[in-house]
Amino acid sequence: MSNNLTSQSKKSDGLHVAVIMDGNGRWAARRGLPRVAGHRAGVAALKRIVEHAPDVGVCVLTVYAFSCDNWARPAAEVQSLFWLMRAFLRLETERLRRKSVRVQIIGRRDRVPAAVLREVNRTEFVTAAGRRLLLRVAIDYSAREAIARAASLIPERAEMGDARGALQYELTREAGEVDLLIRTGGEKRLSDFLLWESAYAELYFTDCMWPEFGPAQLDAALAEFRHRERRFGAVPDAAVPRSAIAVGGAR
Ligand code: FPP
Numbered sequence: 001m002s003n004n005l006t007s008q009s010k011k012s013d014g015l016h017v018a019v020i021m022d023g024n025g026r027w028a029a030r031r032g033l034p035r036v037a038g039h040r041a042g043v044a045a046l047k048r049i050v051e052h053a054p055d056v057g058v059c060v061l062t063v064y065a066f067s068c069d070n071w072a073r074p075a076a077e078v079q080s081l082f083w084l085m086r087a088f089l090r091l092e093t094e095r096l097r098r099k100s101v102r103v104q105i106i107g108r109r110d111r112v113p114a115a116v117l118r119e120v121n122r123t124e125f126v127t128a129a130g131r132r133l134l135l136r137v138a139i140d141y142s143a144r145e146a147i148a149r150a151a152s153l154i155p156e157r158a159e160m161g162d163a164r165g166a167l168q169y170e171l172t173r174e175a176g177e178v179d180l181l182i183r184t185g186g187e188k189r190l191s192d193f194l195l196w197e198s199a200y201a202e203l204y205f206t207d208c209m210w211p212e213f214g215p216a217q218l219d220a221a222l223a224e225f226r227h228r229e230r231r232f233g234a235v236p237d238a239a240v241p242r243s244a245i246a247v248g249g250a251r
Helices: 023-029 033-056 069-070 075-098 115-124 143-152 160-171 215-227
Strands: 016-020 058-069 100-107 133-141 178-181 202-205
Touching: 016 115, 016 215, 023 033, 023 075, 023 160, 023 215, 033 058, 033 215, 058 075, 069 133, 075 115, 075 133, 075 202, 115 143, 133 143, 143 160, 178 215, 202 215
Parallel strands: 016 058, 016 178, 058 133, 100 133, 178 202
Antiparallel strands: none
16 A cells, blocks of 8 residues: 555555444443443544554545534533543644554534644644545534535536536545445434545445444454445446455555
């Protein structure tokens, strides 16, 4: 796997895996713990996956930490989620830098608490040279908002083809399209996550609660992914051969 994450090369560099980290609350409730304990365990699970992902052919990992709709949760839970994100960024930045992980936040920044935003900016700056893994954390994120924002940048007179191309460029230039979208926690929906970028993603739903999702579970998801035939709307013969969906293979 090459270490270059530029838009031209990333297609052959490895996979873009996106994760909806669901099930923290239920994991905690089953143990008689407060929901925040589930989120804390969720952060620990995230650290394990970040460690493992580059070793198994993942070059971009996009995780859903907080959606625009999550503001509707009780204020205390929202506060603890932001507290955990801030602590994660503060405590893990140096380790991530050493591991050559580049961190990027996607989503709105105007409503994120100032103290968290400061850590976000610092972490993005400190890890900017990371080439082994691009870790994108979606905070105050909505795919529909992201698409609408990208569309607002396109000149009104753009032809339909131009508009689609411009949106594609705007929404995928940093990280490419999603290859595999994993949702833990047993629900089977996309919850406004990476709707454009996942147009041809393979979907993998598991009953495993996020705090229990570890390297073995990621390996299982990737093993299933590699057995899927990706046709991208074409007929089987014209599609990318299954053998090319190996670590570092052309897709
Ligand atoms: C959904 O589970 C999970 C979230 C809304 C938050 C996910 C956040 C983390 C794993 C921690 C984020 C921290 C960093 C550092 C990125 P849920 O609580 O809705 O679970 P439930 O469906 O069982 O209630």
